[in-house]
Amino acid sequence: MIQVLPFEIGNEIYALELIDIQEVVEAPKLHPFPAAPETVSGAIAFHGRIVPVVNLPLVLGFATCQGSSRVIVLANQYGPLALAIDRLRPLIALEKSFGKDDESATKESLVRSVFASGNNMISLLDVNYVVAAIETACTSRGEQYARTSSGC
Amino acid sequence: MRIEISYKFVIGFIAVVASVVLLNLLVPRLDAPEWTHQLITVIGALLVGLIFGWLFSRAFTANIKILTEGAERLSHGDLSRKVRLQKGLFSDETEDLSNSLNLVVDSLRNLVGQIRGSALNVNESSMALATTAEEMTATAHEVAGSIEQISRGAETQAEMVERVSRVVREMAEQIELVADSSSKLTESAEETTISAREGEGLTNKALESMKLVLSQIEENGAMIVDFSEQVQKIGTIIDVITGIAQKTNLLALNATIEAARAGEYGHGFAVVAEEVSKLADSTSTSAAEITRLIEKTREQSHKVQLSMAQSVTSIDIGREAVDVTGNAFKAIINKAEAAQERSIDIRDLTEKQRHGSQAIVEAIEEIARVAEVNAAATEEVSAATEEQTAAMEEMSFASQRLSRLAEELLTSVRRFNLGSDHERTAP
Known part of the structure; x- marks a missing residue:
């Protein structure tokens, strides 16, 4: 039995496993990062730490974020990182056997598996790939910024 | 002295008889033949008779003539003169006749004068009356017209x-x-x-x-x-x-x-x-x-x-x-x-x-x-006014007729000559 936290991005429903989540907090005032990539909306203060907030819809290829009042702070093993989503949905419990679906089930690397809940199709995100995609975006942006700064 | 004509003839007869008597007494005393005595007496009586007859007839004829002339003047309406007989010694009936005739003349003169004056007055009055009647007729006509208007106005x-x-x-x-x-x-x-x-x-x-x-x-x-x-x-x-x-x-x-x-x-x-x-x-x-x-x-x-x-x-x-x-x-x-x-x-x-x-x-x-x-x-007044107008017209005609009658009377009376002096006597 695993528990996932579904949330909406655009018209799609995604979910994260609870063990990958540190905490869900009210969306406080965002502090923008200078020269940050577009996927990083800003940073929040979380229990005395500065946690960057990633615009997950942009990472997933959606146009804009609708701006939810909740921000999902990922577990510590993924570094201090928070995800901005559109809207939270109630917790869902899945059978343990559900586990990881076969590799052919999803072509998309960010999605661990897809399961149905009622009439909805929910995509369970793989946090590692999400974090990697964010780091890639930040790295490319950092290199671009370094080139731009040295050029100046 | 008044002696009536009959008495005058008696006196003449008596005078003739007296002359015959007297001559019969006087002639014999004359130296005339006797046969002449009768003749002389007759002639003397005839002479006396003639003288008295002439005297009497002369006086009588003259008076008669005067009276005749007076009567003739009177008949011609000449009343201007009175009949004046010649004064004789002895008045007679001719004088009475003269006086009567004069009285007639006087009466006629007065009468004619009065008639003339009255005719003149009547003429004048009738003319004035005619004029007045005409005026009154005209006035009556006007009154009748006014009364007619009043009558119409009253209606x-x-x-x-x-x-x-x-x-x-x-x-x-x-x-x-x-x-x-x-x-x-x-x-x-x-x-x-x-x-x-x-x-x-x-x-x-x-x-x-x-x-x-x-x-x-x-x-x-x-x-x-x-x-x-x-x-x-x-x-x-x-x-x-x-x-x-x-x-x-x-x-x-x-x-x-x-x-x-x-x-x-x-x-x-x-x-x-x-x-x-x-x-x-x-x-x-x-x-x-x-x-x-x-x-x-x-x-x-x-x-x-x-x-x-x-x-x-x-x-x-x-x-x-x-x-x-x-x-x-x-x-x-x-x-x-x-x-x-x-x-x-x-x-x-x-x-x-x-x-x-x-x-x-x-x-x-x-x-x-x-x-x-x-x-x-x-309306009654109008009718009365019309009658009055008719009466006034008749009165006007009557006054005119009266005026004409007065003029005719005056014309008739003018034939009488009264003269200016009533006391004028006949010649």
């Missing part, structure tokens, strides 16, 4: 008076109708005054009721405002509860996350967190329901406030209208009372008018009767 007057009488009777009938209408008007004005007073009373009651309703609505409005404020406070509290529920839900979610991270050890905690989350969801649902009800209540109360504001506005308008109506009723009462007083005055005046019109009708009828009598009298 017209009678007709006009008849028409006036008819009109006045109609007017009197109309005045009667006006009097009846004014009485009804007075009754209507009284009823109007009573109705207006009742209306004023009802208006005052309506105004008081509206004021009461308005005050109640104002109180209700204040209560609704207070209720809205209370509902607003409830909404605020519900917002707080909703926020608490959301935070509780969030806390429950985070507790669930912590329990999940705790693994098997956090199972009980997860159950509690789930129950807490359910309670928070239930609280949120209830709060949302309460919020929805509050929103509905707020909308309803807003509608009620708007409706009450409109009601207050309408009541204000109604109160103003009722005030205006009350003032209008007061004005109506004043007007109705004034109208009532005036209608009473009108009723009294129309009553007087009715009496006056009745008197006018009677007077006009009297005038009509008088006018008819006048018209009839004027």
